[in-house]
Amino acid sequence: MSAEDLECGTYAAYQRHIKRGERPDTKCRKAAAEYSRRRRQNPEVRRRQVAQDTARTRALSRLAKMHPAQYRVLYEEEWAITASRLDPDTAREQDQTPTPERGTTTT
Ligand SMILES: [Zn+2]
DSSP: OOGGGOOSSSHHHHHHHHHTTOOOOHHHHHHHHHHHHHHHTSHHHHHHHHHHHHHHHHHHHHHHHHSHHHHHHHHHHHHHHHHTTSOHHHHHHTOOOOOTTSSSOOO
8 A cells, every 4th residue: 555545544644644744634633643642651652752852851951051042033933833822811921931041950
């Protein structure tokens, strides 16, 4: 079966949408969510994910300290995108740019 033949409603079809730059339909989004949910239940996957999240957070914190101005610009761009998905009241409450000094400590 080629990627072209995939029917919607599977994780593979979801990936095909992403690869094509398409917005996945509801069936494919549900399939991907279920795939991720099952995957996270695997203790080894979960342990590895926590370790990767820790490494990512620490690396971002170090990068922010190395390039604070660029970090602030990128953060504000990303915040504008993510805040627009929240309800307007929540977005206003949380609209504070964290400084690179806050958060995870680096050693
Ligand atoms: Zn689909």
